[in-house]
Amino acid sequence: MRKSKAIIAVLAAGTAVLAAGCGSSPSGGSSGSGASSVDWSKVTSLTATGKTDMANLIKAAEKEGQLNVITLPSNWANYGTIMTDFSKLYHIHISDAIPEGSSGQEITAVQTEKGQSRAPDVVDVGTPFAVEGATDGLWAPYEVQTWSNIPANAKDANGDWYADYGGYVAIGYDPSKVKVAPTSFASLTNPAYKNMIGLNNSPTTAGAAFAAVYAAALANGGSFSNIEPGIKYFAHLKAIGNFVPTAIGGPTTVQNGTTPILIWWDYLLASEVSPVVKGFKIVIPSDSSYASYYDQAISKTAPDPAAARLWEEYLYSTQGQNLWLQGFARPIELSTLVSSGTVDKTAYDALPPAPSGSLSFPTQQQQAAAENVVTQNWAKEVG
Amino acid sequence: MADSSIQAVAPEAAASGATPGPATKIIRGAIRWSGVLPFAVYVALGLALPTIAIAIGAFKTNAGAATLGNIDTAVHGTYLTGLRTSIELSVVTAIVPGIFGLLIAYAIHTAKRGNVLRRVVITASGVFANFGGVPLALLFIATLSTTGVVTGWIKDIFGGFNIWNHGFTLFNAFGVSFAYMYFQIPLMVLVILPALEGLRPAWREAAENMGAGTWQYWRYVAGPVLFPSFLGCLLLLFGSAFSAYATAEALTGGTVALTPIQIGALLNGNVLAGQENLGYALGLIMVVVIAIVMVGYTILQRRAARWLR
Amino acid sequence: MAAIASTEQSGTSVPAPAAGAAARRRSLPVWRWAILLIAAAYFLIPLYAALKFAGFKAFTQVVGYQDFGSAFALSLRLAVIATVLTLVLMVPTTVYVYLRLPRMRRVMEAITILPIVIPPIVLIIGVLKVAPGSLLGTPNLLGLEYVILAMPFAYRSLDAGLRSFDVKTLVEASNSLGAGWPTTLWRVVIPNLRTAMLSATVLTVALVLGEYTMASLDNFQTFPVWIVNFEQNSGPVSVAASLLALFVTWILLMLIVTVGSRSSRRRGFGQVTLFSVGAGGAGHTTVGEPE
Numbered sequence: 001m002r003k004s005k006a007i008i009a010v011l012a013a014g015t016a017v018l019a020a021g022c023g024s025s026p027s028g029g030s031s032g033s034g035a036s037s038v039d040w041s042k043v044t045s046l047t048a049t050g051k052t053d054m055a056n057l058i059k060a061a062e063k064e065g066q067l068n069v070i071t072l073p074s075n076w077a078n079y080g081t082i083m084t085d086f087s088k089l090y091h092i093h094i095s096d097a098i099p100e101g102s103s104g105q106e107i108t109a110v111q112t113e114k115g116q117s118r119a120p121d122v123v124d125v126g127t128p129f130a131v132e133g134a135t136d137g138l139w140a141p142y143e144v145q146t147w148s149n150i151p152a153n154a155k156d157a158n159g160d161w162y163a164d165y166g167g168y169v170a171i172g173y174d175p176s177k178v179k180v181a182p183t184s185f186a187s188l189t190n191p192a193y194k195n196m197i198g199l200n201n202s203p204t205t206a207g208a209a210f211a212a213v214y215a216a217a218l219a220n221g222g223s224f225s226n227i228e229p230g231i232k233y234f235a236h237l238k239a240i241g242n243f244v245p246t247a248i249g250g251p252t253t254v255q256n257g258t259t260p261i262l263i264w265w266d267y268l269l270a271s272e273v274s275p276v277v278k279g280f281k282i283v284i285p286s287d288s289s290y291a292s293y294y295d296q297a298i299s300k301t302a303p304d305p306a307a308a309r310l311w312e313e314y315l316y317s318t319q320g321q322n323l324w325l326q327g328f329a330r331p332i333e334l335s336t337l338v339s340s341g342t343v344d345k346t347a348y349d350a351l352p353p354a355p356s357g358s359l360s361f362p363t364q365q366q367q368a369a370a371e372n373v374v375t376q377n378w379a380k381e382v383g
Numbered sequence: 384m385a386d387s388s389i390q391a392v393a394p395e396a397a398a399s400g401a402t403p404g405p406a407t408k409i410i411r412g413a414i415r416w417s418g419v420l421p422f423a424v425y426v427a428l429g430l431a432l433p434t435i436a437i438a439i440g441a442f443k444t445n446a447g448a449a450t451l452g453n454i455d456t457a458v459h460g461t462y463l464t465g466l467r468t469s470i471e472l473s474v475v476t477a478i479v480p481g482i483f484g485l486l487i488a489y490a491i492h493t494a495k496r497g498n499v500l501r502r503v504v505i506t507a508s509g510v511f512a513n514f515g516g517v518p519l520a521l522l523f524i525a526t527l528s529t530t531g532v533v534t535g536w537i538k539d540i541f542g543g544f545n546i547w548n549h550g551f552t553l554f555n556a557f558g559v560s561f562a563y564m565y566f567q568i569p570l571m572v573l574v575i576l577p578a579l580e581g582l583r584p585a586w587r588e589a590a591e592n593m594g595a596g597t598w599q600y601w602r603y604v605a606g607p608v609l610f611p612s613f614l615g616c617l618l619l620l621f622g623s624a625f626s627a628y629a630t631a632e633a634l635t636g637g638t639v640a641l642t643p644i645q646i647g648a649l650l651n652g653n654v655l656a657g658q659e660n661l662g663y664a665l666g667l668i669m670v671v672v673i674a675i676v677m678v679g680y681t682i683l684q685r686r687a688a689r690w691l692r
Numbered sequence: 693m694a695a696i697a698s699t700e701q702s703g704t705s706v707p708a709p710a711a712g713a714a715a716r717r718r719s720l721p722v723w724r725w726a727i728l729l730i731a732a733a734y735f736l737i738p739l740y741a742a743l744k745f746a747g748f749k750a751f752t753q754v755v756g757y758q759d760f761g762s763a764f765a766l767s768l769r770l771a772v773i774a775t776v777l778t779l780v781l782m783v784p785t786t787v788y789v790y791l792r793l794p795r796m797r798r799v800m801e802a803i804t805i806l807p808i809v810i811p812p813i814v815l816i817i818g819v820l821k822v823a824p825g826s827l828l829g830t831p832n833l834l835g836l837e838y839v840i841l842a843m844p845f846a847y848r849s850l851d852a853g854l855r856s857f858d859v860k861t862l863v864e865a866s867n868s869l870g871a872g873w874p875t876t877l878w879r880v881v882i883p884n885l886r887t888a889m890l891s892a893t894v895l896t897v898a899l900v901l902g903e904y905t906m907a908s909l910d911n912f913q914t915f916p917v918w919i920v921n922f923e924q925n926s927g928p929v930s931v932a933a934s935l936l937a938l939f940v941t942w943i944l945l946m947l948i949v950t951v952g953s954r955s956s957r958r959r960g961f962g963q964v965t966l967f968s969v970g971a972g973g974a975g976h977t978t979v980g981e982p983e
Binding site: 074097098115251255256 | 745758759820825828829911912913920921922923924925926927928930
């Protein structure tokens, strides 16, 4: 066995060498290191002066030098620019894992990569996942300096998670292929739209598609606790042949004409489809305005706790909020920005006109119940 | 020669004159089997252990308590529909590609100037059998969507006849089956070809010398010999279609309930949080279905082996 | 057994069939070409449509595109790990079972069929549950599991390879000349298995380059995952990338088969076995000279 053993040993060593150039990104710094002996992973908010003030946070974060984010596509709500600007400003290297991943994958990553230097520091997830993470004890409570500007119904009382940006469910269409402009959910039943209307994904898998069903429910006599009319609406749309149920609805399918009409978040229609489809138009349905916000959270086991907190402070500063605005998303503190006059006027005016009135969101229970209804009935009724 | 009775050449066994005692037999047996130990360990760790973990997880709640609730949910409502549709879809996409694959394999098997053709078809099969998911969906969308190439050709040839206006759609179970054939047919070609090779030309000669026509040859000679292999390969195709996930999801967006897609939504989606154990239950049920299929496959293999030896 | 049968067929002179039968056979090709034409249409037209959709420009953009490099490098790395481990594990095992435990061969076939039919989506979630922490976050875990997925193809390739030459005689001869088991394996068996090992390698690489489900659920952006992820970013580039991967693997496989059959012809064997799946272990898929 001597020679074979030697060969196997060489092969194994070769494999090990290859494996050593491994996935763990260069570790920035140990957690808890700071300008002094501050354990930043336990800090729940900044103080005006002293060891846990902004200046010390910046110092500690720069010392860590690394921030692990996850599932942030660069053309989603302007994240590309946000990450570049943050990096340049604070000399912190950002690693973005699985840029096109889902909220579920973010939660999984936090859980399975615990203790590794590549584990996510911060997440940007849909509300069901933020809540689930809080229940599972994954988040470190933290209140940014502008905490009071975040509406109470858009954050966790404990500070575990907080809404960041959002948008409305909107109808986007390519005028070169769609001659009659759609204006509402009701208008989409026009036979002229045969084989034209798509969702971005399946409502049982993707937040945006689920929101579209919720919005359709609101337009058809439903409510936050009754999403069934929304499912019936899409069933009807499919029955008359208007609905194209592909799960890869997006810039590509609008481009090649498979789904010239696409129901998606307004900011994603603007940032992902508009650039590739000339003259692309976006309209918020007149019979239903459903907005949903994603949430930020800091991982309790973040390998770079100071950088994580600095990132949140950056996102909720005027600068960060305006950067999201430039990505066509509505930052959660928008009303404050507008009233204090610090809003980026050009970006604000570029947004599709929003319906007036205050925003209302479904409660956790309502949303969870609605999700179950959709899971159970979508294939049955729409299929 | 491969399966004949030449025993393992163990010089030490041949050399020893006396009958080995029981302890020696055990040790020798252990040494004989130790050759497959690395393989056995690898399969145990990489295949058996995860399956067992899923089986255990299927019976737990999120909090870790034992429960039958997941299994109960998994066999009702939309999940039961999903299982049924998955099985139906898999049966259809096993039989139809199975027949086509057999015909194609036979075509190249008997081709006279077969060399280059065989090479192209077999290598293509090896490559296409692994092609699926979103790229495959995009391929078919580019071909058969409302703005697809073939849709356009049909419109041009038949004076404006738009198949989409006459009930055709890519985004239902039919469309998915049509796309599945793209990797099922190659898989069938790869696995049925050896069985075809096992049909000795001598049998064909003998049959013809006795006056049998093509039909009689197939009906009485080749057919019965090939049939168990053919069924075995169909079972393989069934398993492959049953496990397929990405293609169906890309084309139907959840409007067709299929178990793998449902598992994906439970474990990897953006909507349903905290229902992983239900996903494990669904996974366990899939493994059970496959196990039943496997048993059938093994029985059929044994029957066919008699003829192809 | 079929290996001997096939070589017999290539060497045996077939008695001239009755004239009628020959005439019938010569006129048969019509349906054969019809089937092959339909098949060609079904497989090639969508490729053409995809090419048209991607456009020439997209192909030039693939290599430099965002994240392409790291995704492709990761896939290559996984392919290397998987291939090396597969060969190291399967070659000795297959040879050993073939020579020493012939009755185990049916069991081996049954076991190695499992990875084809156990849903990868089920397998990966099980693996994620039981993997030890040190492996869990690394792509090496994927590499290790790809060995399992490659097993069916590797085993059958090697098994077919073993049946294409007279292993038992060579091994006996080597043993009687005083060579130990490892020497025999390394210097007698493996050189004859070169083509089979090459086939196993290419099939494993094709598998790794096409495997999406497990990689995506394990949160790693391998090449197939990149293709899906960036489909929203740029459909044409994504399609161009998958077409490239398809064609390159196909050409590679064709090259191996051509080179392999030429060299095996030199050594006096009539055909090159690509990979075998058979009832009871008989039969193999051959390319090269028709028997």
